Amino acid sequence: MAACKDSTQKPLPVMNENIYTEITMENNAHMSLTVTRDQIYSEQTFQDNVQIPLPVMNDHIYSDLTTDYKSESFVRSDRAANKKNIRRNYVIALIVLIIIIVILSSILILQNVEQEHGETVQRNIISKCTVTDCYDYYQRRMTTSGVYTIHPFGDNSPQVQVYCDMDTSGGGWTVIQLRHDGSVDFSRNWTEYKEGFGSVSNEYWIGNDVIHQMTKNNDTRIYFSITLTNGSTLYQEYDRFSISDESDGYRLFLSKPTNGSLGDRLVDTGISANNVVGMKFSTIGLHECVSGFGAGGGWWYNDCHDAYLNGPYNSKKWKQPWDPPIQNGIEVSRTKMMIRKC
Structure with missing residues (x-):
């Protein structure tokens, strides 16, 4: 059995645009990696289940996603605030209407009492005077x-x-x-x-x-x-x-x-x-x-x-x-x- 040339894992070299790197690892494991600016393609044929993290997104893509998320949050917040204002205005209008009804009812009751009192006084006056x-x-x-x-x-x-x-x-x-x-x-x-x-x-x-x-x-x-x-x-x-x-x-x-x-x-x-x-x-x-x-x-x-x-x-x-x-x-x-x- 042939001895391994090197049993330790070596870090992947830094890759430039359109660079192909071939790495030979233990047990004749072979991995080919092609990296471009717009695409990342990864193919693994070795048995060690080595995971390669995805590259970090650039600032422009992250900014767009964050802005979209924030915009949607603001819209949801505005809708919630509008619904809350509508409910509050409805409650205020209902309270004002109830107050108006109570006031008008009180006025009518007072008028009826005054009218009945006036008629009673008038009848009493007439009864005391000869008609x-x-x-x-x-x-x-x-x-x-x-x-x-x-x-x-x-x-x-x-x-x-x-x-x-x-x-x-x-x-x-x-x-x-x-x-x-x-x-x-x-x-x-x-x-x-x-x-x-x-x-x-x-x-x-x-x-x-x-x-x-x-x-x-x-x-x-x-x-x-x-x-x-x-x-x-x-x-x-x-x-x-x-x-x-x-x-x-x-x-x-x-x-x-x-x-x-x-x-x-x-x-x-x-x-x-x-x-x-x-x-x-x-x-x-x-x-x-x-x-x-x-x-x-x-x-x-x-x-x-x-x-x-x-x-x-x-x-x-x-x-x-x-x-x-x-x-x-x-x-x-x-x-x-x-x-x-x-």
């Missing part, structure tokens, strides 16, 4: 039409329910007569007209005692309204209206000026026998016109009448509700008489 008619309510800013309670005879007297018209011709009108469907019969006796009858939420006559009490100071005007079956409404308003007490027969006092679309058929009709100013109130058995031409309804009659709103509803027997222009009750669907302080 004699609808105009008193209207002056206290209670301006919704409907049923109200008044005290025309004073605080200690029986209260009276009435319908208040807060819309027509300035509002504040106390309705003393109302008809619209014929459900209440107006062919009544003296006592019934004295005390009143019907329902204020439907059809009614308020009562002659109440009318006298509300008009005795001669500071009241009256408004007559007739709605026809064709839907049109005509009216007449008189500047002064009052009636005397029962002992004087509820005598009628009415004066001009007057205005409206019906025309005057009460004060100056052109026929003195049909003028009703100064006439006493009459019911069945007290005046021949009541049972005949008036068909049973109570009213202020002279020889008879040219205007009369208490005849039999929707009937030809109801003569001259307001003539002219209305000749019989077939043409009438609704009537209303209202009074108000001047």
Whole structure:
């Protein structure tokens, strides 16, 4: 067996570009190594499993890889920061919205409390003051039409329910007569007209005692309204209206000026026998016109009448509700008489 020329490993020589080096090692192991600037190729045919480390990358390649890595890191960092900002802004907006809702809710609650308190105070004030008619309510800013309670005879007297018209011709009108469907019969006796009858939420006559009490100071005007079956409404308003007490027969006092679309058929009709100013109130058995031409309804009659709103509803027997222009009750669907302080 031949002895090895040299059993120790020798370091590889430094290689230049395109240099081929042949090294003969122990056991006739042979390794060929070709190295260029752009390529490293290594082939091992020996049995010692000698590993040759890869060359270190040049500064340019390393710099490019590092820059790419850093750029990708910055992008990831920016995306994370943006998501975080979006979440934070969303939370802030939600908190602001909740605060606004709480504030608005508090304001609405306070307004409702103040309104309820104001209405309570107003009702207490009104209850301590005598309300004699609808105009008193209207002056206290209670301006919704409907049923109200008044005290025309004073605080200690029986209260009276009435319908208040807060819309027509300035509002504040106390309705003393109302008809619209014929459900209440107006062919009544003296006592019934004295005390009143019907329902204020439907059809009614308020009562002659109440009318006298509300008009005795001669500071009241009256408004007559007739709605026809064709839907049109005509009216007449008189500047002064009052009636005397029962002992004087509820005598009628009415004066001009007057205005409206019906025309005057009460004060100056052109026929003195049909003028009703100064006439006493009459019911069945007290005046021949009541049972005949008036068909049973109570009213202020002279020889008879040219205007009369208490005849039999929707009937030809109801003569001259307001003539002219209305000749019989077939043409009438609704009537209303209202009074108000001047």
